[in-house]
Amino acid sequence: MHILIIGAAGMVGRKLTDRLVRDGGLGGQALERLTLVDVVAPTAPQGYTGEVDLRTADLSLPAEAAALAATRPDVIFHLAAIVSGEAEADFEKGYRINLDGTRFLFEAIRLESARAAYRPRLVFTSSIAVFGAPFPERIDDTFLSAPLTSYGTQKAICELLLSDYTRRGFFEGIGIRLPTICVRPGKPNKAASGFFSNILREPLVGEEAVLPVADDVRHWHASPRAAVGFLIHAATIDSDRIGPRRNLSMPGLSATVGEQIAALQKLAGDKAVRLIRRAPDPTIARIVAGWPRDFRPERALGLGFKAESTFDEIIRIHIEDELGGRIA
Amino acid sequence: MHILIIGAAGMVGRKLTDRLVRDGGLGGQALERLTLVDVVAPTAPQGYTGEVDLRTADLSLPAEAAALAATRPDVIFHLAAIVSGEAEADFEKGYRINLDGTRFLFEAIRLESARAAYRPRLVFTSSIAVFGAPFPERIDDTFLSAPLTSYGTQKAICELLLSDYTRRGFFEGIGIRLPTICVRPGKPNKAASGFFSNILREPLVGEEAVLPVADDVRHWHASPRAAVGFLIHAATIDSDRIGPRRNLSMPGLSATVGEQIAALQKLAGDKAVRLIRRAPDPTIARIVAGWPRDFRPERALGLGFKAESTFDEIIRIHIEDELGGRIA
Numbered sequence: 001m002h003i004l005i006i007g008a009a010g011m012v013g014r015k016l017t018d019r020l021v022r023d024g025g026l027g028g029q030a031l032e033r034l035t036l037v038d039v040v041a042p043t044a045p046q047g048y049t050g051e052v053d054l055r056t057a058d059l060s061l062p063a064e065a066a067a068l069a070a071t072r073p074d075v076i077f078h079l080a081a082i083v084s085g086e087a088e089a090d091f092e093k094g095y096r097i098n099l100d101g102t103r104f105l106f107e108a109i110r111l112e113s114a115r116a117a118y119r120p121r122l123v124f125t126s127s128i129a130v131f132g133a134p135f136p137e138r139i140d141d142t143f144l145s146a147p148l149t150s151y152g153t154q155k156a157i158c159e160l161l162l163s164d165y166t167r168r169g170f171f172e173g174i175g176i177r178l179p180t181i182c183v184r185p186g187k188p189n190k191a192a193s194g195f196f197s198n199i200l201r202e203p204l205v206g207e208e209a210v211l212p213v214a215d216d217v218r219h220w221h222a223s224p225r226a227a228v229g230f231l232i233h234a235a236t237i238d239s240d241r242i243g244p245r246r247n248l249s250m251p252g253l254s255a256t257v258g259e260q261i262a263a264l265q266k267l268a269g270d271k272a273v274r275l276i277r278r279a280p281d282p283t284i285a286r287i288v289a290g291w292p293r294d295f296r297p298e299r300a301l302g303l304g305f306k307a308e309s310t311f312d313e314i315i316r317i318h319i320e321d322e323l324g325g326r327i328a
Numbered sequence: 329m330h331i332l333i334i335g336a337a338g339m340v341g342r343k344l345t346d347r348l349v350r351d352g353g354l355g356g357q358a359l360e361r362l363t364l365v366d367v368v369a370p371t372a373p374q375g376y377t378g379e380v381d382l383r384t385a386d387l388s389l390p391a392e393a394a395a396l397a398a399t400r401p402d403v404i405f406h407l408a409a410i411v412s413g414e415a416e417a418d419f420e421k422g423y424r425i426n427l428d429g430t431r432f433l434f435e436a437i438r439l440e441s442a443r444a445a446y447r448p449r450l451v452f453t454s455s456i457a458v459f460g461a462p463f464p465e466r467i468d469d470t471f472l473s474a475p476l477t478s479y480g481t482q483k484a485i486c487e488l489l490l491s492d493y494t495r496r497g498f499f500e501g502i503g504i505r506l507p508t509i510c511v512r513p514g515k516p517n518k519a520a521s522g523f524f525s526n527i528l529r530e531p532l533v534g535e536e537a538v539l540p541v542a543d544d545v546r547h548w549h550a551s552p553r554a555a556v557g558f559l560i561h562a563a564t565i566d567s568d569r570i571g572p573r574r575n576l577s578m579p580g581l582s583a584t585v586g587e588q589i590a591a592l593q594k595l596a597g598d599k600a601v602r603l604i605r606r607a608p609d610p611t612i613a614r615i616v617a618g619w620p621r622d623f624r625p626e627r628a629l630g631l632g633f634k635a636e637s638t639f640d641e642i643i644r645i646h647i648e649d650e651l652g653g654r655i656a
Contacts (some may be wrong), residue, residue, distance in 0.1 A: 083560070091496065132572065144493070146470050146573045153492040157485050164481040168419065242462065243473045 001026060002033040004073035006059060006105070007080030009038035011185065012125070015228050018078060021048040024051070027236035035071060038080065038116070043149035057099035059121060070268040075121045075235050076171075078105060084129060085191065087151035093238060106161055110170040119171055122162070123234045126175045126247055127218060128292050129154040138296045142247065148317035159247040166246050172239040176230050176300075178250030179222040179307070182260075183318035192287045196221065199257070200264055200315055204271035204327050212281035215258035223305040223317045233305055237247040240305060251307040253314065254294035263311035269328050329354060330361040332401035334387060334433070335408030337366035339513065340453070343556050344405060349376040354403060355564035363399060363414035370417035385423065387429035393436035400440065403449045403563050404499075408431060412457060418586065434489055438498040447499055450490070451562045454503045454575055456548060456620050458484040465623045469577065476618060487575040494574050500567040504558050504628075507550040507580030507635070511646035512587075512607035520615045524549065527585070528592055528643055531600035532655050543586035546621040550580040550635040551645045558633055565631060573627075579635040581642065582622035591639035594656050595647070 004019060007013045017036060025031045031114035033051040036042035040057050053071075057064040080101065083133055087094030102124070112118050129152035130145040145156040160171040184197040187208070194217060195212055222230075230250050241246075265273045297305075308314045321328055331348060335341045346363060353359045361379040364370035369384050381399075385392040387408055408429065409415075415422030430452070440446050445466045458473040459479035473484040490501040512525040516537070524539055524547060530537035550558075560576050568574075593601045625633075647655055 043643075061469070129508060142472050144470050145488070147488070147493070150492055150496070153488050154487050160475070160481050160484050164478055239342070243477060244405070 001029040001075070002071070002073045003031060003034070003075045004035040004037065004068060004071070005075070005077045005079065007078065007125075007259070008036035008042040008066070009040050011075075011183070011257060012224065012231075013038065013042070013079050014082060015224055016079075016231055017042075017045045019232065021045045021227050023232075026232065029074075033071060033073075033298075035068070037068065043145065059105060060096045062104045064113070065101075065104040065204070068105070069112040071320060072112065072118055073120055074112075076105075076109075076125045076326045077231060078102065078122060079234070080150075081125070084127075084149055084151040087154060088149055090248070091150060094154060095172055098151065099157055100160045103161060106165050106170070110165060110168075113169045113170050115131035119169065121235055121239070122171045122173045123231055124158060124161050124173060124175045125231075126155045128157065128175045128177050128179060128249065128295075130177065131292050135292060137293065138254075138294045139249065140296045141245075141290055141299045147156055163246040164246065167244055173246050174234040174237070175247035175313060176234050176244060176305075177247065177249045178227055178230070179220040179250060181224055181227055182221040183223070183322070184319060185224065185318070185322045192284050193219075193291075195284070196257075197258070199276050201318065203264060203275035204268055204319065205325065206272060206275070206318040208275045208277055209280050211248075211257065211276050212284040213257060213288055214285070215261065216256055218256045218283075219288070220252045220254055220255060220292055220295060221311075221314060222250065223314045225317050225321060225327065226252075226307045230305055230307075233303075237303060245299075247294050248300040249304070250300050251297045251305050253308050253311065255311050260311050263315055269290045269313050272327075280303055329357040329359055329403070330363070330399070330401045331359060331400070331403045331405070332363040332365065333405045333407065334365045334396070335406065336364035336370040337368050338407060339552065340509070340555055340559075341366065341405075341407050344407075344551055344559055345370075345373045347494045347556050347560065348538060349373045351560075354560065357402075359412055360540045363396070363401060365396065384520060386569040387433060387644050389438070390432045393420075393428050393429075393432040394439070396433070397436035397440040397653040400446055401448055404433075404437075404451070405559060405563070405568060406430065406450060406452045409453070409479075409483075411519065412479040414476055415482060419478060422482060423480045430486045431489060432496070432562070433495050438493060438496075441498050447497065449563055449567070450499045450501045451540070451559055452486060452490055452503045454483045454487050455480065456505050456507060456577065456623075457618050458487065458505065460619045463620060465549045466624045467577065467620055469573075469627045483547055490527050491572065495572055498550075501574050502565070502567075502570060502634075503575035504562050504564040505575065505577045506555055506558070507578060509552055509555055510549040511551070511554065511650070512644060513646070513650045520612050521547075521608045521619075523612070524585075526590070527604050528588060529646065529650075531592060531603040532596055532643075532647065534603070536605055538607050539585065539604050539609060539651065540612040541616055542608070542613070543587060543589065544584055545616060546582060546612075547616070547624065548580045548582055548620055549639075549642060550578065551642045552581075553636045553645050553649060558635075561631075561633055576628045576633070577625040578628050579625045579633050580623065581639065589641050591643055595643050596639060600655075624649060627629045
């Protein structure tokens with residue numbers, strides 16, 4: 001089996017690669033060839049002895065997508081995107097990368113499938129940013145996509161294309177709307193959502209973290225491990241069970257900041273909680289107020305997608321996967 | 329005031345042009361210049377003495393859109409599209425005209441607005457084809473767009489772009505989802521929806537019409553006069569009242585074929601009804617079964633959009649506007 005990962009150098013891409021290598025295959029088929037693509041050079045996975053092709057490519061050039069489709073991978077994970085903040089700051093770049101880049105990929109597969117029978121599985125990472133306020137307390141599977149950012153608009157458009165290209169038989173597409181990934185490994189960054197991870201990750205290693213919103217702010221979370229599980233499940237599930245609506249809100253855990261902190265306290269004690277410094281930021285509070293807080297992802301649950309059910313579990317996964325099982 | 333109509337040679341485009349000329353303006357401003365564009369040559373409106381520019385143009389060429397935007401119209405009606413059947417039969421042409429053509433127009437306006445302050449009103453005709461089965465008995469304003477045709481996909485994508493370009497301040501966009509237009513003037517055509525009009529229009533002039541579905545088939549209708557009314561209202565309404573969700577399901581009349589026939593009987597008698605020949609067509613019945621039957625268009629109603637409330641009214645409008653007030 002030949003697997004292509006576009007956006008392989010990102011956090012989720014690297015974890016997905018590691019998982020595929022560790023599993024040695026996907027859905028009972030052995031992994032024989034791996035193509036890893038990103039705008040920055042992807043690194044070769046450790047412990048993998050099969051054929052591997054590392055490519056640095058800009059997907060917003062149609063020829064790149066055509067070259068990738070010509071290698072006829074069995075499964076394609078399309079994770080590449082510029083993030084919300086950048087797509088908002090640079091209108092043209094956002095549409096070029098997040099919309100045109102994805103459409104070039106879809107078109108390249110369509111043209112490849114017209115050349116000789118070919119119908120790969122294509123797993124696309126969408127986002128809960130396709131939803132814009134006002135929304136109900138819990139967003140169900142028939143709620144409209146009315147995004148309030150260019151990033152969300154680009155993702156929502158790609159979702160529509162994915163369903164139509166799948167209906168036409170050009171590929172078997174599945175779009176998965178990821179919750180906010182928590183605990184996100186790495187250093188604090190400037191993303192407005194960063195604090196949801198910072199307030200857990202930093203205290204766990206004895207560092208201070210800033211909390212810019214109130215404790216009663218509610219949000220929708222899943223661990224990096226759950227995100228990789230969604231991708232694997234989307235790649236192996238019976239495509240016919242999904243039906244014509246190819247985009248699914250993934251399960252997750254709806255929790256308040258207070259509930260996050262209570263879980264941290266339980267696992268790492270008061271000394272960890274004391275490292276959270278409250279510094280209210282009205283700008284961040286206003287942005288976060290426009291984000292979904294909870295979902296009723298019945299279709300995804302019915303199809304067997306699974307996320308965490310407590311924040312204890314989310315923090316324990318971080319300690320296992322990122323800290324070698326130890327906390328400061 | 330300078331008004332641009334793209335798709336001016338179509339049925340709705342011609343009726344809109346006539347109405348604007350008859351009114352002599354729009355929203356209290358005099359009509360001084362009219363630019364009429366279509367892929368086939370538009371005809372000059374009768375009785376109009378202002379400046380008129382008739383253009384034959386293919387909007388799927390970016391330079392055409394740039395040339396139109398450079399004339400800086402105050403109001404743009406974008407009605408041009410290839411129809412559902414053709415977009416389904418010719419995948420590439422559908423995306424080229426219905427998606428790329430619209431995006432080129434939006435981009436041309438964005439670039440024109442970057443050159444020097446410019447923010448036109450843009451009224452876009454979308455379609456109830458953005459909705460795909462299964463849906464509730466009545467579709468409300470928060471129901472998802474999950475189209476089951478390439479045409480519906482293209483319209484849904486343009487809706488998303490329209491909202492984002494409006495949010496960004498490049499134009500004041502409003503997308504209106506038209507019900508099926510009934511009674512559609514002209515000759516019977518091969519559209520699957522054609523019979524909804526045929527079974528009224530043909531008997532009213534003493535001609536036979538074929539009914540391919542059962543009398544209990546329910547559908548969503550508005551007259552051509554109501555459609556023009558929607559366009560005019562969309563062009564003049566206070567933009568801020570619409571908010572960030574720029575696409576609205578228009579009001580209409582939900583009626584069964586049996587109710588259509590009862591109205592025909594009331595206005596034109598048994599001899600008209602006897603001209604309806606029942607010839608069940610399972611293919612058409614299956615297509616129609618996937619279409620929306622009823623809506624709860626609360627936002628549009630709240631914003632003052634108005635449609636007919638009985639089929640008597642819809643037929644009377646046809647008799648007045650198309651038959652000079654006389655029936656056979």
